[in-house]
Amino acid sequence: MGFQPVKFYQTGTFTIGNRLLEPDERSVQSGQARSNSINSGHRACQGCGEALGARYAIDAAMAESKGQLIAANATGCLEVFSTPYPESSWQLPWIHSLFGNAPAVATGIAAAMKVKGKTEVRVVAQGGDGGTTDIGFGCLSGMFERNDDVLYLCYDNQAYMNTGVQRSSATPPAARTATTMPVGPNPGNAFGQGKNVPEIAMAHGIPYVATATVADLRDLEYKVRRAMKMHGARYIQIFVPCPLGWGTASSDTIRMARLAKESGMFPVFEAEHGEVVGVSKIRHKIPVEEYLQPQKRFAHLFGTNGHPEMVTRMQAIADRNIRKYGLLDEEGC
Amino acid sequence: MYKPFAITLKPGTSLANMTGTWRTERPVYLNRLPPCNNACPAGENIQGWLFHAESGNYEQAWRVLTENNPLAAVMGRVCYHPCETACNRGQLDSSVGINSVERFLGDEAIKRGWKFDAPASSSGKRVLVVGAGPSGLSAAYHLARMGHQVEIQEAGPLAGGMMRFGIPKYRLPREVLDAEVQRILDLGVTLKLNCKVSSIEQSMKDGRFDAAFLAVGAHIGKRAMIPAGDAAKIVDAVSVLRSMEGEDKPLLGRRVVVYGGGNTAVDVARTVKRMGAEPIIVYRRTRDKAPAHDFEIEEALQEGVMIKWLSTIKHAGDSSITIEKMALDDKGFPQPTGEYETLEADSVVLALGQDVDLSLLQGVAGLEIVNGTVQVAPNMMTGHPGIFAGGDMVPSERTVTVAVGHGKKAARHIDAWLQGSSYQPAEKHELAEYGKLNTWYYSDADKTVRPMLDVIRRQTSFDEVQGGLDESTALFEARRCLSCGNCFECDNCYGVCPDNAVIKLGPGKGFQFNYDYCKGCGLCVAECPCGAIKMEPEET
Amino acid sequence: MLKQTEGSKAVAEAIALCRPEVICAYPISPQTHIVEALGEMVKAGNLTPCEFINVESEFAAMSVAIGASAAGARSYTATASQGLLFMVEAVYNAAGLGLPIVMTVANRAIGAPINIWNDHSDSLSQRDSGWMQLFAETNQEAVDLHIQAFRLAEELSMPIMVCMDGFILTHAFERIDIPEQNQVDSYLPPFDPRQVLDPAEPVSIGAMVGPEAFMEVKYLAHAKQMQAIERIPVLAAEFKQIFGRDSGGLIRTYCSEDAETMVIAMGSVLGTIKDTVDEMRAEGHKIGVLGIISYRPFPLEQVRAALSSCKRFVVLEKSLAVGMGGIVATDVRMAVTGSGLKGYTAIAGLGGRPITRATLHKLFLQAEQELLPPVTFVDLDWEAVNKQLTREQQTRRSGPAAENMLHDKGLISAKFG
Ligand SMILES: Cc1cc2nc3c(=O)[nH]c(=O)nc-3n(C[C@H](O)[C@H](O)[C@H](O)COP(=O)(O)OP(=O)(O)OC[C@H]3O[C@@H](n4cnc5c(N)ncnc54)[C@H](O)[C@@H]3O)c2cc1C
Ligand SMILES: Cc1ncc(C[n+]2csc(CCOP(=O)(O)OP(=O)(O)O)c2C)c(N)n1
Ligand code: SF4
Ligand code: SF4
Numbered sequence A: 001m002g003f004q005p006v007k008f009y010q011t012g013t014f015t016i017g018n019r020l021l022e023p024d025e026r027s028v029q030s031g032q033a034r035s036n037s038i039n040s041g042h043r044a045c046q047g048c049g050e051a052l053g054a055r056y057a058i059d060a061a062m063a064e065s066k067g068q069l070i071a072a073n074a075t076g077c078l079e080v081f082s083t084p085y086p087e088s089s090w091q092l093p094w095i096h097s098l099f100g101n102a103p104a105v106a107t108g109i110a111a112a113m114k115v116k117g118k119t120e121v122r123v124v125a126q127g128g129d130g131g132t133t134d135i136g137f138g139c140l141s142g143m144f145e146r147n148d149d150v151l152y153l154c155y156d157n158q159a160y161m162n163t164g165v166q167r168s169s170a171t172p173p174a175a176r177t178a179t180t181m182p183v184g185p186n187p188g189n190a191f192g193q194g195k196n197v198p199e200i201a202m203a204h205g206i207p208y209v210a211t212a213t214v215a216d217l218r219d220l221e222y223k224v225r226r227a228m229k230m231h232g233a234r235y236i237q238i239f240v241p242c243p244l245g246w247g248t249a250s251s252d253t254i255r256m257a258r259l260a261k262e263s264g265m266f267p268v269f270e271a272e273h274g275e276v277v278g279v280s281k282i283r284h285k286i287p288v289e290e291y292l293q294p295q296k297r298f299a300h301l302f303g304t305n306g307h308p309e310m311v312t313r314m315q316a317i318a319d320r321n322i323r324k325y326g327l328l329d330e331e332g333c
Numbered sequence B: 001m002y003k004p005f006a007i008t009l010k011p012g013t014s015l016a017n018m019t020g021t022w023r024t025e026r027p028v029y030l031n032r033l034p035p036c037n038n039a040c041p042a043g044e045n046i047q048g049w050l051f052h053a054e055s056g057n058y059e060q061a062w063r064v065l066t067e068n069n070p071l072a073a074v075m076g077r078v079c080y081h082p083c084e085t086a087c088n089r090g091q092l093d094s095s096v097g098i099n100s101v102e103r104f105l106g107d108e109a110i111k112r113g114w115k116f117d118a119p120a121s122s123s124g125k126r127v128l129v130v131g132a133g134p135s136g137l138s139a140a141y142h143l144a145r146m147g148h149q150v151e152i153q154e155a156g157p158l159a160g161g162m163m164r165f166g167i168p169k170y171r172l173p174r175e176v177l178d179a180e181v182q183r184i185l186d187l188g189v190t191l192k193l194n195c196k197v198s199s200i201e202q203s204m205k206d207g208r209f210d211a212a213f214l215a216v217g218a219h220i221g222k223r224a225m226i227p228a229g230d231a232a233k234i235v236d237a238v239s240v241l242r243s244m245e246g247e248d249k250p251l252l253g254r255r256v257v258v259y260g261g262g263n264t265a266v267d268v269a270r271t272v273k274r275m276g277a278e279p280i281i282v283y284r285r286t287r288d289k290a291p292a293h294d295f296e297i298e299e300a301l302q303e304g305v306m307i308k309w310l311s312t313i314k315h316a317g318d319s320s321i322t323i324e325k326m327a328l329d330d331k332g333f334p335q336p337t338g339e340y341e342t343l344e345a346d347s348v349v350l351a352l353g354q355d356v357d358l359s360l361l362q363g364v365a366g367l368e369i370v371n372g373t374v375q376v377a378p379n380m381m382t383g384h385p386g387i388f389a390g391g392d393m394v395p396s397e398r399t400v401t402v403a404v405g406h407g408k409k410a411a412r413h414i415d416a417w418l419q420g421s422s423y424q425p426a427e428k429h430e431l432a433e434y435g436k437l438n439t440w441y442y443s444d445a446d447k448t449v450r451p452m453l454d455v456i457r458r459q460t461s462f463d464e465v466q467g468g469l470d471e472s473t474a475l476f477e478a479r480r481c482l483s484c485g486n487c488f489e490c491d492n493c494y495g496v497c498p499d500n501a502v503i504k505l506g507p508g509k510g511f512q513f514n515y516d517y518c519k520g521c522g523l524c525v526a527e528c529p530c531g532a533i534k535m536e537p538e539e540t
Numbered sequence C: 001m002l003k004q005t006e007g008s009k010a011v012a013e014a015i016a017l018c019r020p021e022v023i024c025a026y027p028i029s030p031q032t033h034i035v036e037a038l039g040e041m042v043k044a045g046n047l048t049p050c051e052f053i054n055v056e057s058e059f060a061a062m063s064v065a066i067g068a069s070a071a072g073a074r075s076y077t078a079t080a081s082q083g084l085l086f087m088v089e090a091v092y093n094a095a096g097l098g099l100p101i102v103m104t105v106a107n108r109a110i111g112a113p114i115n116i117w118n119d120h121s122d123s124l125s126q127r128d129s130g131w132m133q134l135f136a137e138t139n140q141e142a143v144d145l146h147i148q149a150f151r152l153a154e155e156l157s158m159p160i161m162v163c164m165d166g167f168i169l170t171h172a173f174e175r176i177d178i179p180e181q182n183q184v185d186s187y188l189p190p191f192d193p194r195q196v197l198d199p200a201e202p203v204s205i206g207a208m209v210g211p212e213a214f215m216e217v218k219y220l221a222h223a224k225q226m227q228a229i230e231r232i233p234v235l236a237a238e239f240k241q242i243f244g245r246d247s248g249g250l251i252r253t254y255c256s257e258d259a260e261t262m263v264i265a266m267g268s269v270l271g272t273i274k275d276t277v278d279e280m281r282a283e284g285h286k287i288g289v290l291g292i293i294s295y296r297p298f299p300l301e302q303v304r305a306a307l308s309s310c311k312r313f314v315v316l317e318k319s320l321a322v323g324m325g326g327i328v329a330t331d332v333r334m335a336v337t338g339s340g341l342k343g344y345t346a347i348a349g350l351g352g353r354p355i356t357r358a359t360l361h362k363l364f365l366q367a368e369q370e371l372l373p374p375v376t377f378v379d380l381d382w383e384a385v386n387k388q389l390t391r392e393q394q395t396r397r398s399g400p401a402a403e404n405m406l407h408d409k410g411l412i413s414a415k416f417g
């Protein structure tokens, strides 16, 4: 199971496109005919991972549904930057209702499609990590539990970005946010808190749960397309670095996602009916420092007044992920 | 649909919002010079032809290759491939097997009978090329393609120069050489064999040539002063190898001592081994100091060639020689130790390098000769207007590839000179250093090892030692290329732009930035695998 | 067809006749029987095509309705009290998006103290949400108003709450005329949405709107309710033509022609009031009644006209604006501004406190004699209240007021010794 990468064609499937692949093996994003579901002119920050991840995901869903797609969007950066009044970037039917109700709105849309016999029209809901793991969590769980025919896409940038970078239940330990400042004896976000929503989603026994990052488009597209081939409640959490909130260079967005995966800080896997069926292995394992150090939100961990013991704890988290999900190839480690 | 005021918006209308104004830096596409191209003495566009080979379009690959070098199959066998030493992939796993792909393309061309396109027009100018070695052939090829009438006058009975009379068959089968020479001649180049030029000025006058390119090589074996008995048989390496091409094979006896540490010494030793003799190479310095390429020494050792390092010949007798052991001083120079040894030797072959036969230049005004070689200006012209020279006879590294490069360069300048102008080479792009690449994106793939003939057959026959790649392995190898500094249409920029500000123009057409929306985040630059985009400050 | 049935069941049948396509529900007394009945109809295959969704909260119920309605499906839900408050954010959102959702509010008090019985505080708390609110006096009217509500909501593309008194109506068994399907079909055309999520013609719905247009959007919502003031009587008239019944409209008067004292109220209490008025009329008092059916939009002009010939009025309302007094009364006063009429506010029946004819009789007599204070808390147990106030003055840790009060009234000790 899992995405079967092309082993070798100069770049295999690591790059977005590959002129050497058979046309039917190529990615949606490499095509001139991709739908650009979020049109140019949106107001996301330079290098926004969420803008990118959303286009990746929605374009893939558009391709899989042959353009028969409706999206419900939670409040958050994505919603705000994509509808610069009086214009909209969206090229598909799209609705924004509230911060915490996107899954339920999507349920309503799916019900409407079902009752009207429009079985070809598919529904996605999407939101940030805050909208998903916190305020929208009740609606999300309800949608899961009823197994409503909705694909939920969570764009995880690990904080409430739209309101100015406050902590969410997806914020990693030690991270500085506007509400977990790097002060006091345990600077940054507390250890031992937070919510693993992919696993909670799995506990609902829904048909499909996956994680992905903007650093691996082919894997992301595969997962969206796979999810779109199924019916019932499906959940994909996409790791989308936020240059503004993380204090990283706008050109580093994809690299950060790559390092998160390669360090084991963000396990990339997929699960069906509550069981893990595939993991994206780490290709070149790196220590967590390499991932943490370029980010200003972790700056207080390093330097003369740094907190090496907290870095060690972060490494332990990564190691645990690696063990738990089997992120390293047997020989590789 | 009627759109309720304000809360319902038309799709995709954000195009009205020109986010390009946010930019402080703009990405621009550029081509950087791949290190392989930079290192190729023949100036091949390696990355360029690999690009076509990657998609299996071998003919196109061969055509791009031969724009700079007509001898693909020869190159793929005898070139010492400095390109591979420079190849960026060497820093990732191992360099691309450029040379083996080149050979594959050259062999494909022969197999499939691909021909060069005939010159479009004729200039009416006549150019004399003296010598049908690689330099002369290369110049003739380029000049012919430029529309000039070319005549090669060659002293020997066959074309090829050192490629035929130096490099042994087991490294360069003669059918391969013949095929590539013939293809050049098919362009309408006249080749006069057994036609030694004794006075260049006379020959030019006789043939009413407008210009000449001299490429007579370096064929006179250097001698060393070795005290020798009357019966001692001492010959030079070049004549031994030359006679291998004739009817009368050299008679050197069973025990053959080869004196020297260059490739020629190794070639001679391996050649006589194949003739049933027992060669011993005697060299005064150590293996790592030897000018021969290490892989050639290794192959020789595998085949049973003996080598005495740190030894000089003190005396040669009719059936033995005396050698003196040497030791390296602290500067790395060999110094005599006074320790002697006697070796059985039926003959001694001197492989100490070659000098140029400059007799054809006698009386030519304006020439400058230094250390036995003809000095040329950067445009390859000698001090005498209209007479150009290249290859082994001018100061340079003596390799087939350098010779070919000289031929090409000279042809361009001759062409310009004939038109009364001067040739201005295009400015070199900045180098595509390893640091400019994002190597994450390349698949892990180790170099393909070329097949080697088994040792028994190598010791007993002149069959080619190194095999070529087959279609699939050549394709694999070509696809290992990182395309340093040159877009290979991986679509990364097109994909990673969060603002859809990259326009994909379609296969073969590349990409364009849409500066109306590009916010200048730099993701495309960071994620371009091959370093074909850079950021430039926005003009204010 | 006449049926002896429970109010909730009758309403459920009326809803079903309106061919709703998506129903979502979360249980809360006294709304439960309505959605239970609908759920059963859908499950049994008697209501198709329709999706009945058991959501995890009222917030989700309204959100599902929003999605379904935006996707072009006729959507319905029902709630009450805490449930309505739990969905508030979505309630405003549905109105802001102009989605013609119909929701039954089985009116119930809001806690704390938690209380399941009837008053009007719940839907009145949503006065400014942008929803229209129609109050049913009887179960027959509840049935009829739902049918009219779908028509009106979809015409204007605005949501409507049909409010019916919890238990008093929802759980009452009465003889109710349930309309025929063909009647409803001829009154209520299929839903033709003004805006719809459709891949064939994509639009973005619910974008952020800044200061440049927000006022206008809000004004348009207001304008729609102003249009509703015109449409409601027309739709009621059309309803009468097809169903042969007077039902709905903006207001309804009773014995008002020569009335000097007018009693104003909403919902089922109008029945008790009318009975009281009958008694008082028999005694020769010039008293009449004004029932408000359309609380939002509030028919200012019609109310003013109905009160134009009286001398005084009493607004009897089942709601309290804490710290201020009446809620409906404020609107009525606004309607008669400048007329010099004497107006009284009577807060009654909060949390299900029975409103008896005897009490009303007394109250109206006092009003007639203009002896009432501006705000009257009808049947308030002053003794208990004063006791508690004293206690609170005496000790800081006086304990929870609600529990103290029950204790004082002897209810806890009676039950638990
Ligand atoms: C044994 C040996 C092995 C080698 N192996 C390699 C190798 O593996 N790879 C590599 O890159 N290089 C190798 N070299 C070096 C390489 O062969 C030469 O550098 C190269 O051939 C030089 O080319 P050229 O055209 O300048 O001269 P040549 O190849 O020497 O050709 C000169 C030609 O001019 C002709 N000529 C000479 N005088 C006259 C005249 N007066 N009139 C008319 N014709 C004349 C000669 O007959 C000859 O054909 C080797 C050299 C030797 C000796
Ligand atoms: C009910 C409610 N509470 C709070 C907010 C304010 N709010 C809007 S967006 C947002 C943060 C969104 O964070 P997240 O969901 O992670 O998305 P991001 O902006 O990071 O992409 C918050 C707190 C709101 N709109 N609604
Ligand atoms: S704050 Fe972060 S998530 Fe929001 S638009 Fe900027 S980069 Fe994107
Ligand atoms: S990887 Fe390709 S382009 Fe780069 S140096 Fe090697 S052969 Fe040349």
Ligand SMILES: [Mg+2]
Pocket (backbone or CB within 6 Å): A128, A129, A130, A155, A156, A157, A158, A159, A160, A161
């Ligand atoms: Mg977030």
